[in-house]
Amino acid sequence: MRYSKSKWLLVFPLVMASLLTSLSVRASAAEAELSSVTLFVEGMMKSVGGVT
Amino acid sequence: MVAVLSELAGIDTKDNIEVFLDSDAFTVKYDAAQVSLDDMYAAIIELGYRPGINEIESNESEISDSIAIPELVANALLDASNQGKMLLLDFYAQWCIACKALDATVFSHPSVITALDNYVFLKVDTDEHEGVAGYYKVVGMPTLIILSAQGHEVHRSVGMIDPDEYSQRLNELFKK
Numbered sequence: 001m002r003y004s005k006s007k008w009l010l011v012f013p014l015v016m017a018s019l020l021t022s023l024s025v026r027a028s029a030a031e032a033e034l035s036s037v038t039l040f041v042e043g044m045m046k047s048v049g050g051v052t
Numbered sequence: 053m054v055a056v057l058s059e060l061a062g063i064d065t066k067d068n069i070e071v072f073l074d075s076d077a078f079t080v081k082y083d084a085a086q087v088s089l090d091d092m093y094a095a096i097i098e099l100g101y102r103p104g105i106n107e108i109e110s111n112e113s114e115i116s117d118s119i120a121i122p123e124l125v126a127n128a129l130l131d132a133s134n135q136g137k138m139l140l141l142d143f144y145a146q147w148c149i150a151c152k153a154l155d156a157t158v159f160s161h162p163s164v165i166t167a168l169d170n171y172v173f174l175k176v177d178t179d180e181h182e183g184v185a186g187y188y189k190v191v192g193m194p195t196l197i198i199l200s201a202q203g204h205e206v207h208r209s210v211g212m213i214d215p216d217e218y219s220q221r222l223n224e225l226f227k228k
Contacts, residue, residue, distance in 0.1 A: 034068070035081070035212040036081050037089065037193070038079045038150050038151070040077045041102070042104050043102075
């Protein structure tokens with residue numbers, strides 16, 4: 001019992017570390033996939049109320 | 053408008069939209085897999101706005117005749133014709149973040165640089181040449197327009213593109 005608990009204490013940080021690495025890689029991949037474009041809208045400046 | 057656009061799937065948050073009020077424009081970061089430019093145009097139109105640059109003043113010096121090709125482009129077309137090339141117009145602005153990204157990823161890519169050997173490449177600053185942008189009905193940036201040596205538009209793309217796909221497109225269009 002004691003052996004399995006200490007084993008778990010050893011494995012747990014490794015599991016968490018790999019999980020966090022996986023999540024951060026996914027997050028950065030998702031961020032990298034974003035495209036960017038600039039769009040013109042006629043008269044946007046004249047109607048500031050409609051912009052925000 | 054920002055509030056409505058930020059609710060579209062693929063944009064998700066107002067942080068992804070930066071407004072340039074003095075240029076009647078905004079830059080949006082989006083997930084192309086979830087939302088298309090057409091979706092954004094549709095949302096803009098639904099709100100009662102019209103995509104595009106403000107109508108050109110009638111005394112615009114760049115266009116003396118509303119049908120005539122702007123002089124800047126006409127000169128480039130002449131160059132293209134004399135060299136047996138086509139013309140690529142790149143509509144951009146100094147403040148356009150997406151345009152800088154396009155320069156860094158597409159126009160510095162070896163396959164695109166090679167493909168551009170068959171093209172006269174003309175960068176058009178939309179602030180400096182608003183009339184030219186209006187003539188070609190530019191509604192967003194970066195906009196890339198390929199013209200035949202006769203001045204006919206044969207291809208247009210708006211926004212970010214894949215460099216390999218674009219170099220392939222440039223090569224295919226020149227062969228035709």
